[in-house]
Amino acid sequence: MPYGKKNEHRGVMQKMALTNTQQDQIQTKASQNLWSGILFGVGFVGFIDEAVFHQLLHWHHFYDKSTTAAGLVSDGLFHALSFFATIASSFMMAALKQAQAFRFRRWLGGIFLGAGIFQLYDGIVQHKMMRLHQIRYNVDIMPYDVGWNVLAALLIIIGIGLARVNQKQRSSKARA
């Protein structure tokens, strides 16, 4: 009898230890989901910016020569980063799927967050402070700037909402 009980006790301990490491793993996977989304969001906005505003609408200029040196450096770095981020985040997502740890809502939240942060940076720092290029030329720029940055803020808020709801669901499930 005492022998059996001891074994049972050990079994419970093992189970608890397992859930602890599992929880650690879930935690890292959760942040990986978020990061994969954020990186993809940054890359995605970079892509939209390039494809829609530069190539299709021809609103943006490739380089309108009124940029500060810091603006050029910042633009180059963000171009490289968003480019790299798209591909890296896709591989991250593939690895998460492979490990069956992919969470769509958290990932989607990450996308909104990444997209919003990049757009806000582009709209305020690169367009206005560094005068990289403007959203559109030969028009009253004010409504474009306001729309651009309000949209960025909205994206960030939606992103935080999506990522947090997911976390709440997860922690309530863990408690149950």
Next chain:
Amino acid sequence: MALTIQGSVVERAHASFTTHMVQHLLFGMLAPLLIVIASPFTLALRAMSVHHARRCVRLTKHPYMHVVMHPLTAVTLNIGGLWALYATRLYSMMHESAAIYVLVHLHLFAAGYLFTASILSLDLVYRRFGFAYRAIMLIVAIAGHSILSKYIYGSPPGHVPSQQAEAGAMLMYYGGDAIELIVIVLLCFQWYKTRLIKDQSSVL
């Protein structure tokens, strides 16, 4: 690569900056990338006798190789070399002297090769740096390349007419992206493979 050093292309590159850029992309970026993927040193080592192969591997452990193959050196030589070419008088000097012309193009190819080899670390490397380190170096290099292409757009090197410089710069920007895309995919695929192995071992 043969295409880029073929006489008629070289002649046109003298005349047109855009053709020069095509040459630059093929010779300095695409050719090195394809050669790195082909892993010529691994092939050579396999073809050698064990005795000779060992001596060659010992050569790669020489401190000089450590310094040269370091990603930081490779990026500096590659991107720094390009800035030196397009942002100084070197570009006009190159078209006055055949020797400088050959030297510049040799450097373009060698630095391109060194950079791709040290970032991808596929072929005979003494030390493979971590993914994050190589990723940052790659991002810095891509940034340097795209900043330079906008710089050329704004201030053409030598006596290049501004219209040609603008076309060439945009070609350098987007063409460079296309080739760097392949490098990024290859690098991230390496990360993905090691991640899968790690995940499997943590489950077991």
